[in-house]
Amino acid sequence: MTDETRPDPDTLLSHVQKAEEKKGAGRLKIFLGYAAGVGKTYEMLKAAHQLLSEGVDVRIGYVEAHKRPETQKLIAGIPQIPLKKIEYRTTLLYEPDLDAILADKPQVVLIDELAHTNAPGSRHTKRYMDVEEILTYGIDVYTTLNIQHLDSLRDVVAQITHIQVHETVPDRVIDEADEIKLVDLPPAELIQRLHDGKVYVPEMAEQAVRKFFSEGNLHALREISLRKVAKQVDGQMVAYMQTRSIPGPWPATERLLISIGPSPFSERLVRTARRQADRMNVDWTVLYVETPKTRALPKEDKERIWKSMKLAESLGAKADTVFAFSVPDAIISYAKKHNVTRIILGKTLRPRWKELLFGSIVDDIIHKSGDIDVYIVSQNEEYEKHVPKSRESLRPEMTAAGIAESILLVAAAVLVGEFAKAYISESALILLFFAVVILSAIRRGLLTAVLSAVLSILVFDFFLVQPYYTFHVFDPSGMVLICGMLAIGIVLSRLIARSREDAAAARSREHESAMLYRMSQKLAGTTMVSEVADVLTSSVRENFGWETIVLVPGGTGLVPIPVENGAVIDEKDLAVAFWAFMNIEVAGYDTDTLHSSSFRFVPIRTPERVLGVLGVRPTDVDGVISPDTGRILTAFADLAGLAMGRVFREADADV
Known part of the structure; x- marks a missing residue:
């Protein structure tokens, strides 16, 4: 098996980890529609009857019939788990009985209206949380959802319909679903169903059409739902290709890849790519290929690269960095692995004689692109006057x-x-x-x-x-x-020169591996959280020379763990640390979030929860923390998180 036909080990590991996480869990099938009345519940019940005919144990956990005769007729033929009655003030509310479902443990349970907010006093505040717990017990769940209830689309739906949707579910619920069945109906037919009283009772139908169910709104919501399902199917196709090392692209959908470097033209290239992605309404990725040579770039060039990457992320792109010895080979390999159909490059700034003598990255990519389209974006004379100094500094010098x-x-x-x-x-x-x-x-x-x-x-x-x-x-x-x-x-x-660059890169990677290995060895012998914090802070100081602090939950916020030579933090930076802890995201110095802080805060977490925050105060980077350094800090924090989790588990076992 050649390298080209061998699946990428990191990709395989990622898919294996996801499979392990879902091992023993139930499967989630979502019947997705763009509005009430398209027939989601009806289709779910029909699917349940099909399963019953095949001998599958199917129960109704909760189904809302909305007084629709067709729906009520289908409900009558399926065993039901009695609902839980909850008294709220003077009203009697009915919710799925979570404990009864788990006790009966059917093979499949039907839970309607996934975005519903549970009655006060329920175990979970949202119904999708009930569903997630049911899935952990190995029970398959069929459920229904309208596209406007996705959290990421709430603002988009409000802009289209002028109605704010308050009941939402996180996007991860639909992203992690095992199957999505799109229940579709032309808007004209749906409006006719409204007028016929098949969706709402007659006195509510006219008001619904006037406020929400206008034909324009329905067309827009229908398009959003179609695109959402297509995006999920496309993600499944890419995962299939990656795990089997099938070379792309498969032109099922367009996907853009933009390669940037230290040129001042990169920001313009990113904005051009955003306009193209918007016109095509497709996903796009900005890629920076780091080589042994570019590791020695001056500070201003590194800042230019990271600024372009941050701009891309703020414009909605996925920003990625890979290390390679050959830029063209890395770009083509990345494009094929991620099913990219179009590569966008900036026009070279090098004179033609240099391209003929030393080769051209653009020409190499064009020649190796195969079925992938390559687009070259030109720059104006103003950009040509500002060729990065790094291009000159990378030339061999005669002393x-x-x-x-x-x-x-x-x-x-x-x-x-x-x-x-x-x-x-x-x-x-x-x-x-x-x-x-x-x-x-x-x-x-x-x-x-x-x-x-x-x-x-x-x-x-x-x-x-x-x-x-x-x-x-x-x-x-x-x-x-x-x-x-x-x-x-x-x-x-x-x-x-190439061999020296390769050797330098190998030494750098070896140094990173050695850092992580030494830290993991030290963490192996820790038995208290304070010892884990000592190892973490000393590792950061040893390798970067930065002031360091470890914060963990305490009282009403975060408190520092006393460590040797620990940094002092003020209230302003403590607030940034708390934000990083609550949102489980890197924040602070040289990031896009609360960047005025003198600290960069990295969450310390396990796969199950966040345990604290690592704070570092850089003293010698002069405005830039490279992606490599950021990756190492995250790896340090993750190792510390695993050690802390082990300490907590051992403490619980001793109780």
Whole structure:
């Protein structure tokens, strides 16, 4: 099996972890519609009757008939679990009896109206929480939901219908559903059902049509529901392709990928991609490929990259960073893995002669793109005036020491040649100067190697080629010598530079792995939360030299764990830490959230819950925390979270 046909191990691990998390849990099937009256409950009951005919144990946990004869007729044929009666003030309310459902443990239970808010006094505030608990007991659930009740669409629906939806469910509920069945009905037919009294009672139908069920509103909601289901199906297709390493793209839907770098043109490229994504109404991703060479970028270029990535995220894109030795190969590999159909690149700023001599990333991507479309976006003259200084700084430099060393090496070769020319042939003497070029390439890089090659050609021709002390540079053999020397100098210096970059990258990755390994070893022996905090803070100080603090819940907020050389935090930064804790998101310094804080706060969590917050106060990054550093901090916090979780479990077991 080749690398191209082998599934990505990280992707496989992600899917395996998701499968493990759902192991033993029930399956969730959602009957999704765009408005009341399209037939969600009716279709759910029909599916239940089909299961009954196949011998499946199906029960009704809760179904709302809305006095519709067709629905009531279907309900009559399915066993029901009695509802739970809850008295609220002077009203008697009915809710699904969660304990009775779990006790009976049917194979499938029907729970209507997933977005419903439970009556006061219920175990959970929302019905979808009841459903989640039922699923953990291995019971399959069939439920219904209208698209306007998704939390992320609440503002969109309000803008379309001018009605604020208050009962919502988190998007993760529908994203994690095992199956979604779209129940669709043309708006004209739905409006006719309203007028016929099949959706609401007659006195309510006219008001419903006037306020919500206008044909324009229904068309818009119907489109939203269709797109939501298509997006979920597309995600399932991509997961299928990734786990089986099927090369993309499958053009079932459009997906854009934008590659950016340190160019000032990147922000304009991101905005251009956003406009294209909006016109096509598709998902889009901004990708930055980090290479060994770009690790040495100056601060201003790194800031430009991270600024472009943050802009992309604020505009709705997925921002991703990958490490690779070849930018074109990384972009094409990422595109095929994520079923990208269109790659958008910025026009190169390099002169044409450099592209011919050193190659072009854009040309390489075009040649390797296969079935993926590649679009090139041009920039105006204003951008061309501001080519990043990093492009210049990455060029090989010729120093005074390198020039002096090159001259001394060539002079030494000439002296040796003067003594040896009476005993060995000219072709053997050439090897001396090849050695000089190779040594210069190894020690000083491309330009010094080229200088050594030119000097070697001149002195060899002048001192060691008959007639001596004359130049014959236009002699055919001399031309071959010139070309050979220059070619060797260029090729060797490029190969050596690449090997050094690869070695530096390998050392960097090895250093990161060693950091995490050392920390995990220290955490293995911890038995108290304070010991975990000591290991965490000392690891950050040891590797980054930053002030560090660990905060955990206490009283009405967060309190610091006393550690050696712990940082001092004020009320303002403490509020930022509390936000990061409550929202389980990184916040503070050099982020898009509460960035005025002098600390960056990283949640300390387990797969089940958040246990605290790691706060670091950078002192030497001058405005930038790179994605690599951010990833390491998150890994530190995650390791600490696992250790804290173990400590808590051991403490509970001892009680």
